Amino acid sequence: MSDFAIVGGVPAFAEPVHVGRPNIGDRDRLMERIGGVIDRRWLTNDGPLVHEFEEAVAAVLGASHCIAMCNGTVALEIAIRAAGLRGEVIVSPFTFVATAHALQWQEITPVFCDIDPRTHNIDPRRVEELITPRTTGILPVHVWGRPARRRVVAAGRQARPAAALRRCARLWVLAPRPDGRTARHRRKLTA
Numbered sequence: 001m002s003d004f005a006i007v008g009g010v011p012a013f014a015e016p017v018h019v020g021r022p023n024i025g026d027r028d029r030l031m032e033r034i035g036g037v038i039d040r041r042w043l044t045n046d047g048p049l050v051h052e053f054e055e056a057v058a059a060v061l062g063a064s065h066c067i068a069m070c071n072g073t074v075a076l077e078i079a080i081r082a083a084g085l086r087g088e089v090i091v092s093p094f095t096f097v098a099t100a101h102a103l104q105w106q107e108i109t110p111v112f113c114d115i116d117p118r119t120h121n122i123d124p125r126r127v128e129e130l131i132t133p134r135t136t137g138i139l140p141v142h143v144w145g146r147p148a149r150r151r152v153v154a155a156g157r158q159a160r161p162a163a164a165l166r167r168c169a170r171l172w173v174l175a176p177r178p179d180g181r182t183a184r185h186r187r188k189l190t191a
């Protein structure tokens, strides 16, 4: 513990490394695109860049459709409602607080499951013991871009009615699994 820089240990980096610092990519290209937005004077409501973004994300994910949301919290709330979750949902505590808020605001009780100290993802061995008759889903969070173990989703299929919302760190993938049927069925729902 005393090794941590935050409690007096030697810092591992000369400068602080901020988690989630965005990758700007080609700055000139970015400024050109921002310039295009200003030239078009189309700042909100279904502009051409939103379409371009949705198509690019759908292509990356191999999905037929993608609908951009204004933020991750709203995306989660809509996915939670679309999947018909209610009662209790098992969720990782190692996430931004909005993950639990999105459940609470739908009057669903978030049930926190311990994480695996090696991966920081939800621990599949602890999921099963938290499933109750009120459990309708599992909301794993893929931390650091590392997908949560398949066993978590398998455990989700045992919940009645089962549902596992899969999500990536930046909330791109929200694949409802409302009845725990086959992966083929899930693909159909995501398409």
Ligand SMILES: Cc1ncc(COP(=O)(O)O)c(C=O)c1O
Pocket (backbone or CB within 6 Å): 070, 071, 072, 073, 074, 095, 096, 098, 099, 141, 169
């Ligand atoms: C894992 C996770 N869930 C939910 C959110 C909430 O997303 P937003 O701030 O876009 O509503 C964030 C935001 O950082 C997040 O990192």
